[in-house]
Amino acid sequence: MLPLLRHARYVLSENPVTGLAFGLFAMFLVAAIFGPLIAPYNPLQSNAAMALKSPSAAHWFGTDQLGRDIFSRVLVATRLDLSIAFASVILAFMLGALSGVAAGYFGGWTDRVVGRLADTIMAFPLFVLAMGIVAALGNEVINIVIATAIINFPLYARVARAEASVRREAGFVEAARLSGNGEARVLLGHVLPNIMPIMMVQMSLTMGYAILNAAGLSFIGLGVRPPAPEWGIMVAEGANFIQSGEWWIALFPGAALMLAVFCFNLLGDGLRDIIDPRQRT
Amino acid sequence: MTAVPALAVEELSVEFRTRSGIVKVLDHVGFSVDKGETVALVGESGSGKSVTAFAVMGILDPAGKVTSGRALFGGADLLALSERDLAEQRGREFSMIFQNPRTALNPIRKVGQQIADVLVRHGGATRPDAPRAAVEMLKRVRIPDPERRVEAYPFELSGGMCQRIMIAIALACRPALLIADEPTTGLDVTTQAVIMDLIGELAHESGMATIFITHDLALAAEYCDRIVVMHAGHVVEAAPARELFAHPRHPYSVKLLAATPGETASLAELASIPGGLPDLRRPDLPACRYSDRCERRIDDCVKPLPNRSLGERHIVSCWNPL
Amino acid sequence: MLKLLLSRLATAIPSIVGVVVVTFMLTRLLPGDPAAYFAGLAASPQAIAEVRTKLGLDKSLPAQFVGYIVDLAHGNLGNSLSTGQPVVAEIATRLPASAELTLFALILAVGIAIPLGVLAAVKQGTWIDHLCRIVTTAGVSLPVFFTGLLFAYVFYYLLQWAPAPSGRLDVFLSPPTHITGFYLIDSALTGNMEVFWGALRQLALPAISMAIFSLAPLARMTRGSMLSVLGSDFIRTARASGLAPGTVVFTYAFRNAVLPVITVLGMVFSFLLGANVLVETVFAWPGIGLYAVNALITSDYAPVQGFVLTMAVLYVALNLAIDLLYGLVDPRVRLDS
Numbered sequence: 015m016l017p018l019l020r021h022a023r024y025v026l027s028e029n030p031v032t033g034l035a036f037g038l039f040a041m042f043l044v045a046a047i048f049g050p051l052i053a054p055y056n057p058l059q060s061n062a063a064m065a066l067k068s069p070s071a072a073h074w075f076g077t078d079q080l081g082r083d084i085f086s087r088v089l090v091a092t093r094l095d096l097s098i099a100f101a102s103v104i105l106a107f108m109l110g111a112l113s114g115v116a117a118g119y120f121g122g123w124t125d126r127v128v129g130r131l132a133d134t135i136m137a138f139p140l141f142v143l144a145m146g147i148v149a150a151l152g153n154e155v156i157n158i159v160i161a162t163a164i165i166n167f168p169l170y171a172r173v174a175r176a177e178a179s180v181r182r183e184a185g186f187v188e189a190a191r192l193s194g195n196g197e198a199r200v201l202l203g204h205v206l207p208n209i210m211p212i213m214m215v216q217m218s219l220t221m222g223y224a225i226l227n228a229a230g231l232s233f234i235g236l237g238v239r240p241p242a243p244e245w246g247i248m249v250a251e252g253a254n255f256i257q258s259g260e261w262w263i264a265l266f267p268g269a270a271l272m273l274a275v276f277c278f279n280l281l282g283d284g285l286r287d288i289i290d291p292r293q294r295t
Numbered sequence: 296m297t298a299v300p301a302l303a304v305e306e307l308s309v310e311f312r313t314r315s316g317i318v319k320v321l322d323h324v325g326f327s328v329d330k331g332e333t334v335a336l337v338g339e340s341g342s343g344k345s346v347t348a349f350a351v352m353g354i355l356d357p358a359g360k361v362t363s364g365r366a367l368f369g370g371a372d373l374l375a376l377s378e379r380d381l382a383e384q385r386g387r388e389f390s391m392i393f394q395n396p397r398t399a400l401n402p403i404r405k406v407g408q409q410i411a412d413v414l415v416r417h418g419g420a421t422r423p424d425a426p427r428a429a430v431e432m433l434k435r436v437r438i439p440d441p442e443r444r445v446e447a448y449p450f451e452l453s454g455g456m457c458q459r460i461m462i463a464i465a466l467a468c469r470p471a472l473l474i475a476d477e478p479t480t481g482l483d484v485t486t487q488a489v490i491m492d493l494i495g496e497l498a499h500e501s502g503m504a505t506i507f508i509t510h511d512l513a514l515a516a517e518y519c520d521r522i523v524v525m526h527a528g529h530v531v532e533a534a535p536a537r538e539l540f541a542h543p544r545h546p547y548s549v550k551l552l553a554a555t556p557g558e559t560a561s562l563a564e565l566a567s568i569p570g571g572l573p574d575l576r577r578p579d580l581p582a583c584r585y586s587d588r589c590e591r592r593i594d595d596c597v598k599p600l601p602n603r604s605l606g607e608r609h610i611v612s613c614w615n616p617l
Numbered sequence: 618m619l620k621l622l623l624s625r626l627a628t629a630i631p632s633i634v635g636v637v638v639v640t641f642m643l644t645r646l647l648p649g650d651p652a653a654y655f656a657g658l659a660a661s662p663q664a665i666a667e668v669r670t671k672l673g674l675d676k677s678l679p680a681q682f683v684g685y686i687v688d689l690a691h692g693n694l695g696n697s698l699s700t701g702q703p704v705v706a707e708i709a710t711r712l713p714a715s716a717e718l719t720l721f722a723l724i725l726a727v728g729i730a731i732p733l734g735v736l737a738a739v740k741q742g743t744w745i746d747h748l749c750r751i752v753t754t755a756g757v758s759l760p761v762f763f764t765g766l767l768f769a770y771v772f773y774y775l776l777q778w779a780p781a782p783s784g785r786l787d788v789f790l791s792p793p794t795h796i797t798g799f800y801l802i803d804s805a806l807t808g809n810m811e812v813f814w815g816a817l818r819q820l821a822l823p824a825i826s827m828a829i830f831s832l833a834p835l836a837r838m839t840r841g842s843m844l845s846v847l848g849s850d851f852i853r854t855a856r857a858s859g860l861a862p863g864t865v866v867f868t869y870a871f872r873n874a875v876l877p878v879i880t881v882l883g884m885v886f887s888f889l890l891g892a893n894v895l896v897e898t899v900f901a902w903p904g905i906g907l908y909a910v911n912a913l914i915t916s917d918y919a920p921v922q923g924f925v926l927t928m929a930v931l932y933v934a935l936n937l938a939i940d941l942l943y944g945l946v947d948p949r950v951r952l953d954s
Contacts (some may be wrong), residue, residue: 137936138928150647151646249760253899280754354856398849403948413859461854464858
């Protein structure tokens with residue numbers, strides 16, 4: 015653990031941007047946890063008299079067409095956006111890591127089935143497949159999570175498969191097998207924990223993409239329904255006012271979205287440098 | 296007999312800047328090669344043989360820097376030439392072949408084209424003539440069925456064939472100097488001999504000077520006129536091949552010879568050299584970089600190294616030679 | 618080469634089968650009664666029953682699948698509820714708009730990313746290398762619909778350099794004679810420069826938004842593979858042979874480095890086709906993406922399904938083309954097959 019910490023410090027000093035990403039991450043975390051508590055206004059409270067006001071001291075990010083405070087809405091939306099992304103990444107990890115590890119470890123038909131499944135998903139442009147899935151399953155937030163998890167599944171399955179097939183013949187796996195552990199136990203107790211660091215990197219790298227994907231789906235009206243505050247849908251609402259010059263309605267949620275994705279992408283790169291330097295490009 | 300040096304390397308020092316400090320890879324290296332002569336640079340891996348060649352060729356890694364020295368070739372100092380002037384001469388006046396011929400060739404370009412590129416670049420042939428000239432070159436390096444082979448890609452040829460192609464590229468413009476960096480590493484034994492004979496014959500035909508870099512003393516003894524022994528970025532001994540084998544003077548040369556499987560030596564007699572190369576990042580490198588491993592070490596060894604002449608063309612850098 | 622084509626076609630077939638199965642499954646996944654869904658929100662029970670029979674939803678699942686395949690073979694993707702038109706015809710008329718936008722964006726992305734990646738690798742550690750890193754990290758982080766809106770605000774509302782974000786051509790211009798369906802090509806072919814410039818002005822902002830988004834993987838891969846090729850043995854040979862720096866970088870290094878870049882083109886197309894939907898929505902671009910989004914809003918399911926299938930088949934075809942392109946550039950693949 016200590017050398018890893020030292021290496022982490024080295025990576026941070028080499029690349030201060032990763033430090034910035036950690037700072038941003040902390041900020042988003044605070045917003046996600048305490049957002050509803052620290053928001054100055056009720057994000058759903060409309061006020062016709064205050065509609066379409068540009069940013070001011072009272073309303074830092076201005077107000078939207080219904081007079082709702084955009085700052086409060088952007089703040090409160092953090093929880094929903096990050097939860098969707100996080101849940102889908104966890105789900106993709108669980109599906110992908112398990113089936114990938116099994117495919118790499120057992121080979122044979124398990125490998126073929128998992129491989130064919132991953133190939134079939136990859137045969138679609140991913141966002142289009144996600145659209146199709148949400149449209150078919152119904153317009154619910156949970157379906158955005160499922161769709162995003164499905165399109166991320168092949169990535170996880172492939173990484174896990176490659177790592178597991180390398181480790182199948184490794185000494186420690188052999189030792190675990192010889193000391194009388196069943197296959198399932200070897201797989202879950204010895205192979206899976208060993209590929210966790212690499213899967214963690216994968217998770218942080220796909221987190222940004224998951225946020226983008228979820229926001230993209232809600233931008234075209236899938237999943238999240240108004241008046242719920244969510245970045246993608248807020249940008250969509252603001253889009254109608256861009257041509258008349260009310261820029262703040264779309265800008266602030268869009269900027270929050272961009273910053274969140276940027277933060278997770280940098281974090282993923284930084285984490286990869288710390289855990290798995292050989293993949294560095 | 297007055298030999299004319301084709302290449303004279305003097306006081307060549309090279310440093311590499313790395314994350315963990317400056318590595319003094321070469322320290323005042325000097326040797327020369329006469330026209331028509333074959334000289335071997337021998338030493339264990341990391342002794343600086345290849346770096347010497349790369350420095351002379353001007354193809355060091357960006358991290359490497361020549362800090363002193365000259366490389367006199369045809370009246371000019373190669374180390375002082377601009378990159379552009381050097382590139383004009385490389386491949387025409389002096390050229391180099393490498394180990395691992397299969398990776399040393401462009402994998403997606405026909406071998407004939409790769410030979411033609413060099414010919415056209417250095418005015419050895421015009422673009423329309425180049426294919427025919429490439430076939431000629433393949434004939435010179437004795438590749439059977441050259442008309443068909445010019446159309447081949449490297450992955451379609453064996454390692455030995457690829458090395459012949461490399462030789463054809465290097466010799467296309469009839470250079471005055473050839474540096475061969477472990478040209479037979481990775482080839483099987485019979486192919487090794489064929490390639491070495493080929494280089495020897497072609498060098499003899501054109502009176503070309505050859506520097507042959509190897510860690511294999513037996514191979515050096517068989518094909519070279521003189522041997523330059525390197526250790527940790529120093530030239531420790533230089534002598535005619537026969538004399539070095541008969542009377543090695545530097546303690547390291549003695550150990551190196553003892554570590555070489557000869558015709559008489561059995562595996563049991565084969566000695567290993569104690570210790571390893573010193574860490575060249577150390578700021579307090581001793582004057583003699585072999586002294587830490589040396590059994591003949593005396594108090595004088597801390598003084599700057601001497602260059603003792605022992606008979607004709609035999610030089611040793613040691614305070615206490617045999 | 619024919620052998621390569623056939624072997625690649627053979628690998629595309631399972632993908633097509635998978636795509637067809639998945640799109641079939643998507644229609645059966647509809648929560649509740651698919652017939653009610655296909656019939657629309659305001660349909661009477663009688664209409665729903667009619668739709669059920671018409672779609673064959675009263676039959677067994679295998680029989681439904683066979684019916685689906687037969688329909689596909691006849692080019693029948695069903696009818697749109699809102700327009701009553703066959704989905705195939707509507708998609709066909711809208712496809713050129715999407716294709717023109719996507720390909721133009723791809724050309725932009727490749728045209729920027731590859732020189733940027735090559736320069737970043739050749740001049741490693743300099744400002745251009747840092748620029749490349751910033752562009753690639755920022756590029757993937759920008760939600761494409763947000764960049765599009767931002768561009769529309771800045772270049773249309775503030776600066777008035779760009780036309781209104783409303784479709785392929787200004788309302789005062791009439792589309793060029795239909796030859797390829799690509800306005801730029803058709804207007805150039807007919808010599809109608811006014812329409813050409815008009816179409817180009819409309820195309821610029823959406824295409825740039827998409828290009829920025831898809832730039833990153835290309836530039837990243839170009840830089841990485843260029844760096845590893847520049848450090849390889851055969852480049853050292855080329856330099857030791859005194860080849861001119863231009864020959865070393867382009868004929869020797871670049872042609873080898875471009876191979877991994879071709880393989881990421883697949884991912885880039887996945888990005889582009891997805892981004893296409895969002896950008897068409899922002900710029901009211903009359904392509905198949907906007908068609909699908911409008912259908913989604915009105916719960917008109919047949920067009921959505923047709924759209925997903927069309928995109929997937931296009932994507933499989935593009936991947937096939939990428940494989941063949943790879944074979945053209947790399948003799949090892951071409952001659953091995």
